[in-house]
Amino acid sequence: MRDRPGFADAVADRVWRAFWKNKGHPLSLLTGLVRESFGAGPIPTALVAQEDDTFIGTVSIIACDEATRPQYTPWVAALWVEPDYRRRGIGAALVEKAAALAFGAGAERVYLLSGPNRRLFYERLGWSVLETTDDGMFILSREA
Numbered sequence: 001m002r003d004r005p006g007f008a009d010a011v012a013d014r015v016w017r018a019f020w021k022n023k024g025h026p027l028s029l030l031t032g033l034v035r036e037s038f039g040a041g042p043i044p045t046a047l048v049a050q051e052d053d054t055f056i057g058t059v060s061i062i063a064c065d066e067a068t069r070p071q072y073t074p075w076v077a078a079l080w081v082e083p084d085y086r087r088r089g090i091g092a093a094l095v096e097k098a099a100a101l102a103f104g105a106g107a108e109r110v111y112l113l114s115g116p117n118r119r120l121f122y123e124r125l126g127w128s129v130l131e132t133t134d135d136g137m138f139i140l141s142r143e144a
C-alpha cells in the first residue's frame, strides 16, 4: 500500500465493514489504523491485491491483533478479498505474502486470529491451532 496509497480508503472501508462496524467502531478508527502502515515498516505493512486500478483485496502484518496475548508477535490480520474475486486463490496468496514478509523481517513464528468458519482454510495453508480465546476464536501460528 505504500506504493499505491490511493487504495488506503478501500482498505479501511472493507476492513471496517468486515470486522469493526458491527462492534460500533467508527470508520475513522480504521482510517487511522491503516495510516500506520505508511510508516517505515516492515511492521505494520498493508498488502493490496490489484488488477490494473481495481482494488481486489488486502491483508496486513501487524504487531498485535490480540491484546490478551502481547507475547505473540507479529500477526497476519485484516484479510479481505472482494466478493467477485473469491475462490481463485487470491486470499491464500495474500496470506502467503504476508507470512513471507513477516519471516523476511526476522519473525520466527507468525500468528493469526480466525473464527471457526475459517479455521480449515488456514489449516490447509499450513497454519496450526495454538490456542482458543475466551470468545471462541482460534489463534493459529506458522513457523518460518
Ligand SMILES: CC(C)(COP(=O)(O)OP(=O)(O)OC[C@H]1O[C@@H](n2cnc3c(N)ncnc32)[C@H](O)[C@@H]1OP(=O)(O)O)[C@@H](O)C(=O)NCCC(=O)NCCS
Residues within 6 Å of the ligand: 018, 079, 080, 081, 082, 085, 086, 087, 088, 089, 090, 091, 092, 093, 113, 114, 115, 118, 120, 121, 124
Ligand atoms: C476469507 C477470504 C479472504 C478468502 O478469500 P479467497 O480469495 O476466496 O480465498 P481462496 O480463493 O484462496 O480460498 C477460498 C476457497 O476457495 C478455494 N479455491 C481456491 N482457488 C480456487 C479455484 N480456482 N476454484 C475453486 N475454488 C478455489 C480454496 O480451496 C478455498 O476453499 P476452502 O474455503 O474450502 O478452504 C474471503 O472469503 C473474504 O474476504 N471473506 C470475508 C472476510 C474474512 O472472512 N476474512 C478472514 C477473517 S479470519
